[in-house]
Amino acid sequence: MNNLLFDRLRLIGFTPALASAFAAVDVEGAWPARVTEVQRETVTLDDGAAALPARQHQHLQRRLADVVDAIAVGDWVAAAHDAHGD
Numbered sequence: 001m002n003n004l005l006f007d008r009l010r011l012i013g014f015t016p017a018l019a020s021a022f023a024a025v026d027v028e029g030a031w032p033a034r035v036t037e038v039q040r041e042t043v044t045l046d047d048g049a050a051a052l053p054a055r056q057h058q059h060l061q062r063r064l065a066d067v068v069d070a071i072a073v074g075d076w077v078a079a080a081h082d083a084h085g086d
Contacts, residue, residue: 006019009032009034012048013034033079034046043077045079054079
């Protein structure tokens with residue numbers, strides 16, 4: 001993770017411990033983002049520079065439903081573009 005991205009995310013609560021945890025994420029092209037809003041099927045993410053509309057990956061939704069958990073405001077997630085660039 002480059003210093004510019006870390007400095008930008010640090011302003012919204014990103015820490016060195018979170019950076020270490022994120023380094024273990026194996027999603028090509030993913031970047032860390034913080035959840036700022038949760039709707040039924042969409043979320044809004046903050047990447048330290050802008051608010052980004054997003055959808056949860058279907059696999060993640062099913063897995064979280066199995067353990068009765070959900071994405072919540074304040075969570076950190078690995079964000080990535082889909083095959084269509086969205």
